[in-house]
Amino acid sequence: MRILSEAYFPELPNYYRGKVRENYDLPDGRRIIISTDRLSAFDRILACIPYKGQVLTQTARYWFDATKDICPNHVLDYPDPNVVVGQRLDILPVEIVVRGYLAGTTGTSILTLYKKGQRTMYGITLPDGMRDNQELPEPIITPTSKAFDGGHDEPLTATEIVENGLLTKPQWETLSQYALRLFARGQELASKRGLILVDTKYEFGIDKSGAIILADEIHTPDSSRYWITDSYHESFQKGERPRSFDKDFVRSWVAERCDPYRDDIPEIPTKLIEETSAVYIKAFEAITGLRFEPDNREATPLERVRRNLTPFFSGR
Known part of the structure; x- marks a missing residue:
């Protein structure tokens, strides 16, 4: 299988390895971000999924292009399908x-909190009597702050964000307006593809001028939840989870066979990895309406990325 498990190039400066992405900071203020095929879950790397990195990079490219009129983004160039x-x-x-729906499984998701009896969360009050996966009266922002010591995300309100000095009031107002407009555009375009954009995560930064940049x-597929529109109403009436791009085959398979936080990970079958790759590719095509074209130039993906990044090697 053609996989990009890592992308370390000693010719590039300021290397930082994330769970999925490799990063290099160039002296001129640019950052090279390489999406590998690593699949991260349970705070560890479980496997590598062929073409996953290309799918993530190219899906984000589609959306960055489709939303650049809403807010500025960090993109300068795409020298490689994974970069x-x-x-x-x-x-x-x-x-x-x-979030546009009462959904989610994590400890900070509104469905989890709602089932615990909370009605006011993130500074927003939801009505009684809502059901799992029900559409919200309007999309809401549920901000969290990650602890610096690697702890869990903590729910925040807009007031807490400003009072604690995490953001200024003008920054919060700009950021929240961007986020809601991006989500509205996402839902609009997804609906034309027969999909529901249920919820999504955004990350923003500021440049040297202080401008907020996406x-x-x-x-x-990794940062967002999508449902298949045709399945939603029937599934909701039955109290079932709507159909989605179920790419968690590997995660579920591992969790059924060991304690993934403590035990050694058993060898994952090749067929399971291939099925997960197919789901990522299917998700790309459904979300963007584009045909997925795997870039199989060079003997390996690593050699292809190296060739395409060679012009940056002198930028130390």
């Missing part, structure tokens, strides 16, 4: 999640 070159930004310390990725 974006962007502005280096100071990332704001607030994670923005916009960073990282946007509306990808």
Whole structure:
């Protein structure tokens, strides 16, 4: 299988390895971000999924292009299907999640909190009597702040964000307007493709002038939840989860066979990895309406990325 498991190039400066992406900061203020095929879950790398990195980069590219009239983004160039070159930004310390439905499984999701009896969360009050996966009266922002010691995300209100000095009031107003407009555009275009954009995560930074810039990725299968529109109403009436791009085959398979936080990960079947790759590709085509064209130039993806990044090697 053609996979990009890592992308370390000693010819590039200021290397930083994330769970999925490799990063290099150039002296001129640009950042090279390479999406590998690594699949991260349970705070560890489980496997590599062929073409996952290309799918994420190209899906984000589609959305960055489709939303650049709403707010500025960090993109400068795409020298390779797995690579974006962007502005280096100071990332704001607030994670923005916009939600259009009462859904989610994490401890900070509004469905989890709602089932615990909470009606006021993130500074917003939801009505009684709502059901799982019900559409909200209007999309809401549910911001969180990640602890600096690697702890859990903590729910925040707009007032807390400003009073704690995480953002200024003008920054929060600009950021929240951007997020809601981006989400509205996402839902609009997704509906034309027979999809529902349920919720999504945004990351913003500021450039040297202090302008707020959209960073990282946007509306990808990893940062967003999509449902298939045709399945939604029937599933909702039955109290079932609507159909989605179920790419968590590997995660579920591992969790059924061990404690993924403590035990060694068993060998994952090749067929399971291939099925997950197919789901990512299907998601790309459904979300963008474009045909996925795997870039199989060079003997390996790593050699292809190296060739395409060679012009940057002198930029130390």
